[in-house]
Amino acid sequence: MVESVVTPEDNAFSQQERAAVYRAIATRRDVRRGFVDRPLPDELLERLLAAAHSAPSVGLMQPSRFIVIRDFATRHAVRNVFAAANAQAAATYEGAQAERYSSLKLEGILEAPQNLCVVCDTRSARGYKLGRNTMPETAVYSTVCAVQNLWLAARAEGVGVGWVSILDPARLRDVLRIPDHILPVAYLCLGYVDAFAAEPELERAGWERRMPLESAICYDTYSEDGTR
Ligand SMILES: Cc1cc2nc3c(=O)[nH]c(=O)nc-3n(C[C@H](O)[C@H](O)[C@H](O)COP(=O)(O)O)c2cc1C
Numbered sequence: 321m322v323e324s325v326v327t328p329e330d331n332a333f334s335q336q337e338r339a340a341v342y343r344a345i346a347t348r349r350d351v352r353r354g355f356v357d358r359p360l361p362d363e364l365l366e367r368l369l370a371a372a373h374s375a376p377s378v379g380l381m382q383p384s385r386f387i388v389i390r391d392f393a394t395r396h397a398v399r400n401v402f403a404a405a406n407a408q409a410a411a412t413y414e415g416a417q418a419e420r421y422s423s424l425k426l427e428g429i430l431e432a433p434q435n436l437c438v439v440c441d442t443r444s445a446r447g448y449k450l451g452r453n454t455m456p457e458t459a460v461y462s463t464v465c466a467v468q469n470l471w472l473a474a475r476a477e478g479v480g481v482g483w484v485s486i487l488d489p490a491r492l493r494d495v496l497r498i499p500d501h502i503l504p505v506a507y508l509c510l511g512y513v514d515a516f517a518a519e520p521e522l523e524r525a526g527w528e529r530r531m532p533l534e535s536a537i538c539y540d541t542y543s544e545d546g547t548r
Contacts, residue, residue, distance in 0.1 A: 401487050427509065
């Protein structure tokens with residue numbers, strides 16, 4: 321009888337499955353335009369939320385909570401919060417950069433049929449503080465992991481996601497009735513889209529370029545060589 325030998329590589333996904341994972345990562349985009357006016361089916365939204373909910377979290381704290389927003393009046397109120405914050409941000413730039421900033425499309429709050437506010441219950445006792453004694457901010461990091469899970473799952477489902485951070489958190493709290501001890505982390509616009517762009521919108525608009533991987537890596541100790 322031939323004994324089967326299990327190698328570490330056997331834990332890997334199949335070639336095709338790996339390609340799908342890397343494809344989702346490489347082709348995920350922040351989407352702010354081209355949303356199709358069709359709500360996502362409930363089962364699909366549930367799959368995306370389940371992907372988010374299964375993200376790693378410090379001490380298995382699972383501090384993320386999800387506010388699904390479909391109501392037009394609520395989205396309209398959030399759009400106003402964005403407009404005020406965006407006007408303030410625009411005033412911080414000068415000359416050609418101010419003009420370029422003003423031409424950017426930085427949200428799709430009303431175009432996307434559903435929005436999602438991902439918040440973090442930073443004070444939750446879940447996880448008994450494991451991993452949070454010296455780095456309490458890991459609660460929020462856990463919520464960011466949840467957002468990224470959802471973002472990648474959405475790309476695989478053909479669903480566009482755009483993150484809007486140009487918001488005054490206090491005003492956002494008012495609109496969504498988020499209590500003081502709950503931290504708004506991500507305001508997302510999501511929906512079917514007509515296309516996914518090949519490159520980041522900010523790159524296409526000439527605002528910023530992606531930096532090469534080599535510039536982000538150093539070995540053994542921190543070094544700023546290679547970064548600009
Ligand atoms: C924490 C965070 C906040 C962001 N806030 C905004 C925003 O307010 N408006 C916007 O248009 N894009 C926002 N983005 C999207 C980035 O601009 C985008 O991820 C980046 O330009 C790279 O493009 P890509 O996601 O398509 O690869 C945000 C992304 C992150 C991670």
